Amino acid sequence: xxxxxxxxxxxxxxxxxxxxxxxxxxxxxxxxxxxxxxxxxxxxxxxxxxxxxxxxxxxxxxxxxxxxxxxxxxxxxxxxxxxxxxxxxxxxxxxxxxxxxxxxxxxxxxxxxxxxxxxxxxxxxxxxxxxxxxxxxxxxxxxxxxxxxxxxxxxxxxxxxxxxxxxxxxxxxxxxxxxxxxxxxxxxxxxxxxxxxxxxxxxxxxxxxxxxxxxxxx
Numbered sequence: 001x002x003x004x005x006x007x008x009x010x011x012x013x014x015x016x017x018x019x020x021x022x023x024x025x026x027x028x029x030x031x032x033x034x035x036x037x038x039x040x041x042x043x044x045x046x047x048x049x050x051x052x053x054x055x056x057x058x059x060x061x062x063x064x065x066x067x068x069x070x071x072x073x074x075x076x077x078x079x080x081x082x083x084x085x086x087x088x089x090x091x092x093x094x095x096x097x098x099x100x101x102x103x104x105x106x107x108x109x110x111x112x113x114x115x116x117x118x119x120x121x122x123x124x125x126x127x128x129x130x131x132x133x134x135x136x137x138x139x140x141x142x143x144x145x146x147x148x149x150x151x152x153x154x155x156x157x158x159x160x161x162x163x164x165x166x167x168x169x170x171x172x173x174x175x176x177x178x179x180x181x182x183x184x185x186x187x188x189x190x191x192x193x194x195x196x197x198x199x200x201x202x203x204x205x206x207x208x209x210x211x212x213x214x215x216x217x218x
Contacts (some may be wrong), residue, residue: 005132013169021048023026024181048174050113058123078127082212089205128215
């Protein structure tokens, strides 16, 4: 079994983790406001949970479509969605949820993270990787399984594989986000962002469009 799809899921999770728009910047701001490292650390898990929920929704949608849609059609739809979303991010780079303030409960922080991850297309970016996950093969069980039982086993394995994909991605995101937030809070400081800022929104839009082209032609 190829490890590349799983490694890609982890690398994308790490990229999401170091992207300030996905939450670590908010966690650092909370820690500075409260003058407490504990406040920063308490914010990280809810942010990761919101991100996880957003990605899980996309993974469930893609895995469901794989059952009812032909691979060429699904590939074309996914590529169009990626390219269209990437172009949208260029046209509306400031399109982020802004309703939340600095005084938030943990539940509100989960919701904020879910909205931010969805607005960034975090789950959508996983589309080409999900297509690359190895297909489940139950042909060797054709005799002992009835048609219904074989279908149920296939669905069960697909769900398990989807959950594993979400878990790998989210754990990588949480680790990268935690390391970045602690490093900025303890050592680097927010002043570092003024000296070494990179427009990650623009970079992300380019990556999304590239993923769409990759999905369409590979």
